[in-house]
Amino acid sequence: MKVPEKPITANQTLTSSSGSFALGFFSPPNSTRYFLGIWYNTIPKTESIVWVANRASPLDSPGVFALSADGNLVVLDGITRKLVIRSSNASVPASAMNATSAELLDSGNLQLRHGEDTLWQSFDHPSDTLLPGMRLCVNKRTGYQMRLTSWAALEDPQPGKFTLGFDPKVAPGQVFIWKENATYWRSIICIGKKTQTTFGNLGGLS
Template sequence: MLLRFLILFLSLQFSASIDTITPNNPLNEGDVLTSKAGKFTLGFFSPGNSTTRYVGIWFTKVSVQTVVWVANRNNPINDFHGILSINRNGHLTLTSQNTPIWSSNISDSVTRNSSSMSCQLLDSGNLVLTTDNGKSLLWQSFDHMTNTFLPGMKLGLDKKSGLNRYITSWRSKDDPSPGNFSFRVDPNGSPQFFLYQGSNPVWRTGPWVGQKWSGVPDMTRAYIFNYSFISDMNEVSVTYTVLNDNIITIFLVDGVSGTVQRRTWHENSKSWVQFWSAPKDDCDQYGECGPFGSCNPNSGNQFHCSCFPGYSFSLCLFVCLLIVRNNLY
């Protein structure tokens, strides 16, 4: 009896430490990968009230399942026969009953030996596909974000490869396919990041001014994050780390409210607490009062737009009313 218990205990310990897919060891429906220190889990899930299946990554120690990356967000599985594997051509692939669902889509011009390949879930939440026993990186989930910007991710444009890393809202809580809101860089002029609804700008960060974005006054020196911004001939990007490793936090695009949000997990209340979002009010909206007007959310009037000195009142009023009309309809 004792021997059987020890065998069961050791097998559970071993299975809990598995963080890697190999050509001979795929991930089947019902199985999970758990990163080495247990921070993230990868597996099959159904969002909200949906019955369709996706492969995603979520926080292991957060009791409210919070998915931060989805592989097949455009192609759900309609059964429980999904398999995530490395095929003989060295691609990370998701299939169901031999039907292709999703692939990592690595260039076939890359020379690789599939027998030396592996796919590992890291404690950063990054899923990496490597060859030569981990020496060469072929693909990583951090280059293909969904709705969440995690610490260690790089958000922005790689000018050499043309890779544009940005986040896009879920369509709904039941559907992780791309929604109508995205957060991405505009590399022109003084680079800054924009929240878009479709192709229309909703809010902007303003240019980087040394330690923060000019349009985000909340980013004070006492901030709990360390941000790094790069703008040169090779890339325009931002990344960040959390100064306290015990803090679990996410930055995401929320498709319900149409905002970008910073949330932190509070273990005592077992809930995510939002402590920052944008836009906050009408005056945060991009171009709310047009090119000739200024916005005052505390004006106490029905219209919070006014004209800059020296501009035609009639022209300014016409532009403001036109913007209000477009916002209403």
């Protein structure tokens, strides 16, 4: 479903058309912090968070999620209405600032669109979960790296110590896990469509 004209706050949620995914604010168990996230709608929320928008900027109360006047997606402090994060840094043409829309798809992907053009999507900014249709890669033109980052703790969505992705400085097709800045594990090098890698043995370096 599309982001409504009125902002999403507190216990309000946005669901995908089939009801598979939902977006809204949540507070982890034993926590007083609030986050905007996407979760599987048919599984208890605390067990199925797949994406978090404000991982590095938790809120002290439920916030506000809305389309801003410049056509971007924003998360605001629920009390002061100050900007917490701009979920999308999309460059929206002046002519499109009042014509963008956002939709949560049945894939779990949140997209910001102008007509048929996708200006921004959550699949390009992974949290700790890789969903079908997502990809981890390095943009050779911009250098931007799409990586998974662990939670700080089981009940704390803030960025943790572990990340998974590709290292543009080494051979392509090799997946790395880093603990902070140190290599913790790496896969075999994958070359060609028939080459496969196994993520089962994380005990050492392959």
